[in-house]
Amino acid sequence: xxxxxxxxxxxxxxxxxADPKSATELSNSLLVQLQQGLLAEALESAVELDxxxxxxxxxLHNISEICGFLAHDFNNYLSIISMNCDALTTDDExxxxxxxxxxxxxxxxxxxxxxxxxxxxxxxxxxxELVDVDKFVRANHSLLAAAAGxxxxxxxxxxxxxxxxxxxxxxxxxxxVNLVINARKALRGLRSDGIDISTRVDxxxxxxxxxxxxxxxxxxxxxxxxxxxFQRFAxxxxxxxxxxxxxxxxxCRKYGGHIAYRPAEVSGSVFTLLxxxxxxxxxxxxxxxxxxxxxxxxxxxxxxxxxxxxAPNPDQHPAxxxxxxxxxxxxxxxxxxxxxxxFGCRVATTCxxxxxxxxxxxxxxxxxxxxxxxxxxxxxxxxxxxxxRNPNVSIGAISGALSRLTSTPxxxxxxxxxxxxxxLGFVLEDYRARR
Numbered sequence: 110x111x112x113x114x115x116x117x118x119x120x121x122x123x124x125x126x127a128d129p130k131s132a133t134e135l136s137n138s139l140l141v142q143l144q145q146g147l148l149a150e151a152l153e154s155a156v157e158l159d160x161x162x163x164x165x166x167x168x169l170h171n172i173s174e175i176c177g178f179l180a181h182d183f184n185n186y187l188s189i190i191s192m193n194c195d196a197l198t199t200d201d202e203x204x205x206x207x208x209x210x211x212x213x214x215x216x217x218x219x220x221x222x223x224x225x226x227x228x229x230x231x232x233x234x235x236x237x238e239l240v241d242v243d244k245f246v247r248a249n250h251s252l253l254a255a256a257a258g259x260x261x262x263x264x265x266x267x268x269x270x271x272x273x274x275x276x277x278x279x280x281x282x283x284x285x286v287n288l289v290i291n292a293r294k295a296l297r298g299l300r301s302d303g304i305d306i307s308t309r310v311d312x313x314x315x316x317x318x319x320x321x322x323x324x325x326x327x328x329x330x331x332x333x334x335x336x337x338x339f340q341r342f343a344x345x346x347x348x349x350x351x352x353x354x355x356x357x358x359x360x361c362r363k364y365g366g367h368i369a370y371r372p373a374e375v376s377g378s379v380f381t382l383l384x385x386x387x388x389x390x391x392x393x394x395x396x397x398x399x400x401x402x403x404x405x406x407x408x409x410x411x412x413x414x415x416x417x418x419x420a421p422n423p424d425q426h427p428a429x430x431x432x433x434x435x436x437x438x439x440x441x442x443x444x445x446x447x448x449x450x451x452f453g454c455r456v457a458t459t460c461x462x463x464x465x466x467x468x469x470x471x472x473x474x475x476x477x478x479x480x481x482x483x484x485x486x487x488x489x490x491x492x493x494x495x496x497x498r499n500p501n502v503s504i505g506a507i508s509g510a511l512s513r514l515t516s517t518p519x520x521x522x523x524x525x526x527x528x529x530x531x532x533l534g535f536v537l538e539d540y541r542a543r544r
Contacts, residue, residue: 182222182255184509185438187527189215192444195530211440222251237275237364239387242308242321243267249282256289257304259482261437261461262296263289269308272319275387276364284360287353288323288380295327295378302326310386317386318366324379329372338370357382430537431472434458435465436480436507441528445478448530452537462487466494473499476540478524481508492519503540 189211196208246253246267257263274281289304296302305324310317330338338354357380358368366384373379432454436442439460446456454476459468462483477495479488492504504519509526522539524532 180509182251182509183219184526185441186215186219188509189438189440189444191527191529192441192448196447208444211444214440218251221248222255237277239273239275240278240281241271241273242281242319243269243272245278245281246285246306246308246321249285252282253285253289253306256286256293258293258296259437259480261483262293262302262304264303264305266305266307269310269319272308272310273387274319274364274384276360276384280360280363284357284382285321285323287357288382291353291380292323292325292327292378295325295329297327311383318383319386320381320383322379322381324373324377326373326375326377329376330370330378354380429453429455430475430540431455432457433465433468433472433474433477435460435462435478435483437461437483438480441526445528445533448533449537452534454537462491465491469495469498474502475499475544476536477502477504478507479504479520481506481520481523489519501544503536503543505536 193208193211196204197212199205246265250263250265254260254263285306289306292304296304303326305322307320307322307324309320311320340355354368361368361382361384364384366382369381369383371379371381430453432449434442434445434449434456436445436458437460442458442460446458449456457468457472457474459465462479465477465479474495479491481488495502495504503521505522505524506520507524507526507528522536524536
């Protein structure tokens, strides 16, 4: 029977022309080639398996982080409901109405967040739909804020009203969440941190394109990485795998678009999903306003917060304490401030650590509550500054995510959300007892 070596037919080996040495060498050569081929295939498979493992680890890491932020948000909503329940029994009709509206708003936002999570899961039967992008971003605001690391870090500048693209909603959600996670990882933990999601329509080409951009003011992209940004497994981060941007690029190309990168004007990066504008109208869906205002909440005190029935008993609260609350959840901030005011405290509130420095002013606060998810890199500096101003100040972390509370060594105490009247009362009594 004829044999082949490197594509050439070899003469048949018979009893007359057989050379044992040549036959052995040929067998050894073929065996070596076979071993090398199998080794190369095994090595290639091992590399692919290792990449898949890294991909899985990155996905699990991202999922665990988002779950922490989602838990924080859900506990915020529960805090709003819990802290407004007492106000529903007051004789002050205006206060009852405010409490009712706050509870209803918290329930609505919790439902929207749950709906976003359901939509994020891919359905095997998923089909393309007409999606009004501005409405889609607003409807998923809570989920995107969780991916960003908190509502105070996320801003929306949507300027494409009524403009639709034809995509799978779950795929659009995946791509957008990937970009927001990348933006969050680029932030430096400063009070100036921010992530912006914007939309606009470009009609300069033969077909209008909708620009859905995610920008940050973080560390930016290094020069060598810019030519490889959208390649699979290309990354310059120690904790990165390099699949988020590649996945977003694949999404855009699947629906006739592309993804673009440009450096931000001052610092950071802007990644834009460019998708063809589709004709037609999407299914009717409820709209919602942009996220809560980032403006500081006005100062409250015991004389203006609540009614006479809820007013604290002076004998029960002999010492008036000055309290500062820093939290980016406006409804939770208002409810917490009113409860503390009803305990006889003078209360100042602000939505960010940046505003907290200014809110301090000439006041020597006795107790400071800080949402542990806010500008983590700024917390230690603010705490050190506050203790320098008042060595007796008690500073506590509040958070709906347990991981945030277990990594806050600079705080005197930590309270898990949802908060309650009893928890706040315990903090006040403990401070008075120690003072």
